[in-house]
Amino acid sequence: MAHPRRVVRAALVAATVALVAGLVARMPSSAFAATGDGSPTDANITFTGRWDTSNASAYVPGWAGAYLTTGFTGTTVKLKQRNSIDFYYSIDGGADQYLTNQTGTVNLTPTKLASGNHTLRVSYRVVAGSYHGDAVFQGLVLDSGAKTYAVTPPAKLIEFIGDSITVGTTTSKNALTAYGWLIGERLGARHTQVAQGGACLVTTADGCVGLEDYFLKTNSSATSANWDFTRYRADAVVINLGTNDLAHGTHTTTFQPHYLHLLEEVRAKYPAAKIFAMQTFCKRFGAETKAAVQSRNTAGDANVFYVPTEGWLVAADYTDGTHPTDAGHRKVADQLAPIISAKL
Template identity: 80%
Template sequence: MAHPRRLAIAATLALLATGAVATEAAAATGDGSPTDPNIAFIGRWDTSNAAAYIPAWAGAYLTTGFTGTSVKLKQRNSIDLFYSIDGGQDQYLTNRTGTVDLTPSKLAAGRHTLRVSYRVVAGSYHGDAVFQGLVLDSGASTYALPRPAKLLEFIGDSITVGTTTSKNALTAYGWLIGERLGARHTQIAQGGACLVTTADGCVGLEDYFLRLSSAATSPAWDFSRYTADAVVINLGTNDLAHGTHTTTFQPHYVHLLEEVRAKYPYAKVFALQTLCKRFGAQTQAAVQTRNAAGDANVFYVPTEGWLTSTDYTDGTHPTDAGHRKIADRLAPIIAAKL
């Protein structure tokens, strides 16, 4: 029979091979509070208030492991949210407040996993997306889950948000690709967003990529919080309607590519031709400008033929099936470069 200490060392080495280790000390002390180190917050979260963490942009989510037979979510005011336990299908809860029971039917005693993602707070929806902690069984605790080595960031507008799909950000192509490639993922996107910030109020990701959120008073984002391994940009659908034309679009796109490179020196960056084909030539030229400047890890991705008219809900926003088609096309392109 193998010596217990050797078995423990072997188990630790196996965890190290995955790129993530949850120590026994951390697992034993996890209390489910927002500052619990066993809870992973993926995406951009406002953590300035230790009692209440707030997700920003679309596609932010949290994950953790927990022991016991039940888990509850402490909310402030009303919010819609998605949650998945033990890798199961995401469940949708609407208009919930206070202590939200995520396990109305008790689980088998033992270890479980949890993922929570709030509905995107933007446009006509104004819920209170605020994580105030978890409530666990007496004597139960959280434990850290293995952390995927790669992180993918998707920058865009309502298409990247997943507007008009069945589960919003969770059924958008960025989320689908991240799950398919086994990576952490986040969507720095908002409905109606542009590349260029305009006087009539369009949120320009050229500027707001650098910020915690799309709020006008948002502070700068602390890029030491995470590093993206791949960045996908899908911008240009809305700019023309806000007065940005071909002569100005390209230099602004070059500037965004420069910003992304400055923050993520080793990331693979993918600039998508918009699905409506607007500003495609200028997007491609911006990529060529960066390539000529010596950045070989920026790629233009044409989208011709990816979708047909039946893949849209309204002529602009893809259906669930449309997003799956985009993921089918784009995931192999990203995977090949990573």
């Protein structure tokens, strides 16, 4: 006959095993996501920009120009999508390839790669205006036995705040051919574009998205959660706002204090960043923008700079009188990149 203490001990062990099994069954599978498996929670994947990660199985970029990067082994890589979306991808630093209307598991390597280590970057098309693709990252599929590996990101990060011009509207590759992306790549920095087509500085009753308010948000939705600024720190912030405000009823008497408030918000979130306030290319609110910068300088913030843009672009550099062409964005990058680089 079994000893009573052994019976009790066995019963306790069995109960503990059952309890643990029950807890495990109720925990989300993402809690066990292994580094290297290519899932959204894989620590080897770097997400640059503002990504909504509230759903561990589906990460969603919140603004233009967000992208993900990682290394991977093996000969193939596939991207898991939910519904139809257009996106750009680059393997091993090559030219960005564009795929449209992609769903399900998308093979990014129809021609197999040489066996070994490779890198991948993916950026989804901006979901805005008439385009309503399903920008969502659900993970990578690799060869059997292959895995991701971490790629050290650049040390510096530059954030660009603006409207459709900063988005890259009317350029050949949208955010990828906008001046912010070009400058980030040129300076070897990570780069984000917190920008929305039609955006204003000031939120208005007629629905203009005001970056004074939405700078603090994960995306441009009215129900967006506040962004967690501990997830990254910008070393430089470039603001290009004011092109759209006049059409939405914001005038010179109100523009300057709102711009000053945005500068104060940026400084509060990024205490060490260099902040560049651009004169709009259409020259609207230039005096008010410069005065807001001077107010910050007078208050003791020497790392806020006004950037005049006179002479940067001519009529031939625009597609429609407002939005620069690809060549126009390159000219802006030629002018602005040295200004940022000198301060960083």
